[in-house]
Amino acid sequence: xxxxPPAVDGATVTMISLIGSxxxxxxxLGRRYGEWAVSAPxxxxxxxxxxxxxxxxxxxxxxxxxxxxxxxxxxxxxLDAGTPMPAIARELPDWASFIAANLVVDGIxxxxxxxxxxxxxxxxxxxxxxxxxxxxxxxxxAEAWLRRISRTGGNDSELLRRRIEEMWxxxxxxxxxxxxxxxxxxxxxxxxxxxxxxxxxRVRQWLERHGATVxxxxxxxxxxxxxxxxx
Amino acid sequence: MSREHETVWEVFARKAxxxxxxxxxxxxxxxxDLALLSARAIYDEQPWIHMIIVPRNAIxxxxxx
Numbered sequence: 001x002x003x004x005p006p007a008v009d010g011a012t013v014t015m016i017s018l019i020g021s022x023x024x025x026x027x028x029l030g031r032r033y034g035e036w037a038v039s040a041p042x043x044x045x046x047x048x049x050x051x052x053x054x055x056x057x058x059x060x061x062x063x064x065x066x067x068x069x070x071x072x073x074x075x076x077x078x079l080d081a082g083t084p085m086p087a088i089a090r091e092l093p094d095w096a097s098f099i100a101a102n103l104v105v106d107g108i109x110x111x112x113x114x115x116x117x118x119x120x121x122x123x124x125x126x127x128x129x130x131x132x133x134x135x136x137x138x139x140x141x142a143e144a145w146l147r148r149i150s151r152t153g154g155n156d157s158e159l160l161r162r163r164i165e166e167m168w169x170x171x172x173x174x175x176x177x178x179x180x181x182x183x184x185x186x187x188x189x190x191x192x193x194x195x196x197x198x199x200x201x202r203v204r205q206w207l208e209r210h211g212a213t214v215x216x217x218x219x220x221x222x223x224x225x226x227x228x229x230x231x
Numbered sequence: 232m233s234r235e236h237e238t239v240w241e242v243f244a245r246k247a248x249x250x251x252x253x254x255x256x257x258x259x260x261x262x263x264d265l266a267l268l269s270a271r272a273i274y275d276e277q278p279w280i281h282m283i284i285v286p287r288n289a290i291x292x293x294x295x296x
Binding site for chain 1: 258259260261262264265266267268269271272273
């Protein structure tokens with residue numbers, strides 16, 4: 001539960017929403033990764049899932065205090081905090097979903113974090129640099145599993161393709177519409193370096209470079225967009 | 232999941248450069264990047280400064296008693 005301070009500007013409102021939702025989604029991702037630490041296809045994968053869960057939960061825990069610097073009072077809601085993307089709000093049904101979350105959800109969130117590496121919000125910039133150090137291993141994990149499953153082909157590859165599309169339909173909306181005025185103002189004030197379309201485009205190019213043959217369309221219907229929940 | 236086509240990697244590490252590399256264990260992975268990740272995640276019990284992995288099938292025996 002958080003309380004946004006009254007009378008703040010559009011850029012700050014947008015950054016509060018992005019940072020709070022980033023932490024919520026990282027917390028959920030950590031829980032989902034953690035659930036697979038006991039049921040991954042191999043012991044090696046299980047250890048990697050556990051390490052990635054620990055990273056994500058740590059990122060969530062250390063990102064929430066950044067909100068305080070923006071004047072947001074937030075109660076400690078524990079692990080079930082906020083409103084993460086529905087795709088990661090519940091247990092992931094299969095290993096392909098885990099890899100799709102690793103590729104797409106982790107990919108979108110980390111790409112956003114990269115745009116805050118030199119943020120004028122100094123605590124956010126510090127967090128971003130630490131998160132990016134640790135996310136390097138998550139990226140390597142995602143790329144290696146995409147290669148591996150793509151090489152295998154057949155049903156595994158088809159299932160992964162479907163899961164990536166499902167994750168993309170939600171995660172691609174997370175940054176929001178590219179013409180969001182608050183986001184534009186946040187860029188002008190150096191809070192983030194790039195806007196929503198640039199974040200999506202970087203993830204799309206990365207996935208395509210690593211052989212993902214899926215439809216990663218730019219979201220076009222923002223009529224039901226809720227900027228607070230970022231869904 | 233069948234692991235018959237996967238590679239066994241021998242993992243070696245050391246805590247100081249004046250020490251020799253010690254054998255610390257193995258990981259089984261088809262992909263080299265995943266093997267590196269797994270080695271770092273699994274054998275993290277010591278503050279290593281150097282860790283390497285070697286595919287078992289690249290090892291050649293010089294002596295076998």
